[in-house]
Amino acid sequence: MDMGTGQRDRLAAAIAALPYRTPTTGFRARVMAAVAAEAAAKERLGWAIKGLAGLTASWAGLVGLVSAGPLWRLAADYAPLAAEPGGVSQLARLLGARAALLAGKLAAGAAFARDLAGIALAYLPPAHEIALAALISAAVIGIAAGRRTAAQRI
Amino acid sequence: MGETEKELLGRCLAGDTAAFGGVVDAYQDRLYSFALRLLKDPAAAEEAAQAAFVKAFGALHSYDTVQPFAPWLFRIAHNACMDALRAGGRTVSLDAEEFPDLPDCARAVDETVSDSLDSERIETLLASLPAIYSEALLLQYKEDLGPADIARVMGVPEGTVKARLFRGRELIRAKLKQAQPF
Numbered sequence: 001m002d003m004g005t006g007q008r009d010r011l012a013a014a015i016a017a018l019p020y021r022t023p024t025t026g027f028r029a030r031v032m033a034a035v036a037a038e039a040a041a042k043e044r045l046g047w048a049i050k051g052l053a054g055l056t057a058s059w060a061g062l063v064g065l066v067s068a069g070p071l072w073r074l075a076a077d078y079a080p081l082a083a084e085p086g087g088v089s090q091l092a093r094l095l096g097a098r099a100a101l102l103a104g105k106l107a108a109g110a111a112f113a114r115d116l117a118g119i120a121l122a123y124l125p126p127a128h129e130i131a132l133a134a135l136i137s138a139a140v141i142g143i144a145a146g147r148r149t150a151a152q153r154i
Numbered sequence: 155m156g157e158t159e160k161e162l163l164g165r166c167l168a169g170d171t172a173a174f175g176g177v178v179d180a181y182q183d184r185l186y187s188f189a190l191r192l193l194k195d196p197a198a199a200e201e202a203a204q205a206a207f208v209k210a211f212g213a214l215h216s217y218d219t220v221q222p223f224a225p226w227l228f229r230i231a232h233n234a235c236m237d238a239l240r241a242g243g244r245t246v247s248l249d250a251e252e253f254p255d256l257p258d259c260a261r262a263v264d265e266t267v268s269d270s271l272d273s274e275r276i277e278t279l280l281a282s283l284p285a286i287y288s289e290a291l292l293l294q295y296k297e298d299l300g301p302a303d304i305a306r307v308m309g310v311p312e313g314t315v316k317a318r319l320f321r322g323r324e325l326i327r328a329k330l331k332q333a334q335p336f
Contacts, residue, residue, distance in 0.1 A: 011326060014276040015295035020183040021190050023200050031178050031204050035211045039171045042212070 059137075066145035109140065159223055166214055174211050181224075182207075184297070185231050191277075191292055192235045192285050202238045206231040225303040228293065232307050239285065279326050287322030290315055 081087045081094070113136060124132065157165075157176060165173035185206055190199035210217075210230050217226050280288040286308075293304045301319070305312040 012295045018273050021187040022183055023186040028178050031207045034208045035174055038208055038212055
């Protein structure tokens with residue numbers, strides 16, 4: 001039971017002829033202010049992300065720079081060993097032992113950091129927490145970079 | 155607007171926030187009227203229209219410039235209106251002082267109904283329909299969108315849109331018949 005075509009057309013024409021309402025004065029200004037606020041918030045977020053990415057890249061660069069020397073020395077220590085007869089298997093065993101040692105150190109370091117963070121979060125004000133985090137980061141980088149040659153450590 | 159819609163949108167996408175003012179100028183009455191006819195509350199309609207513009211600005215990068223802009227914008231406005239309807243509280247305000255633009259629905263029953271569908275009568279009839287029907291009718295006849303675009307706006311299958319359009323017209327027909335029983 002549809003409406004007759006004529007009536008439907010009249011309905012279509014009547015709806016099409018409805019006037020558009022106008023919002024109150026200042027609506028456009030409010031919208032544009034909200035849009036500008038949204039754009040500013042987006043820009044701030046963009047800068048924050050860029051800053052974070054820059055900081056991360058700086059740290060990564062620093063770690064790379066500090067660990068380049070020890071890694072080169074490590075390679076220099078192991079290269080003659082690998083050249084000897086049966087040296088490859090010996091090298092594999094040595095590297096396995098070093099990896100296990102490093103894993104143990106990392107696990108102990110993580111547990112220590114976790115305990116320290118628990119205490120810091122419970123008692124320290126935020127500024128001290130940040131300072132402590134920076135110190136811990138520097139210590140971790142220092143440990144990872146090392147000062148001794150691989151031969152001395154094995 | 156002097157510039158074409160595409161040019162304006164292009165400038166917006168290039169990061170020109172001020173260019174969005176042209177989009178607001180072009181669509182503010184359409185979006186506000188659409189929201190007003192669904193929410194029946196001028197303050198809620200302005201809020202929904204503003205929210206739609208801000209969301210549209212924030213999501214402009216996701217707009218496919220090959221597609222027409224109006225259905226995309228009305229889809230956002232539809233969501234803003236649905237949020238407002240769900241939030242409730244201030245969705246209906248038909249007090250003559252608060253809402254002078256729309257006629258009082260109660261009058262339609264009492265007054266003598268002529269054969270013509272003047273804008274006051276059709277406004278009353280649309281306001282008396284459930285939002286899903288009035289929205290479909292408004293989008294088709296007032297905004298000149300096809301069923302496929304209306305389906306995108308309302309987030310329902312095209313068949314549902316056609317059913318809503320049919321049902322909306324039937325409801326209006328029934329209301330007209332009820333008011334004019336001869």
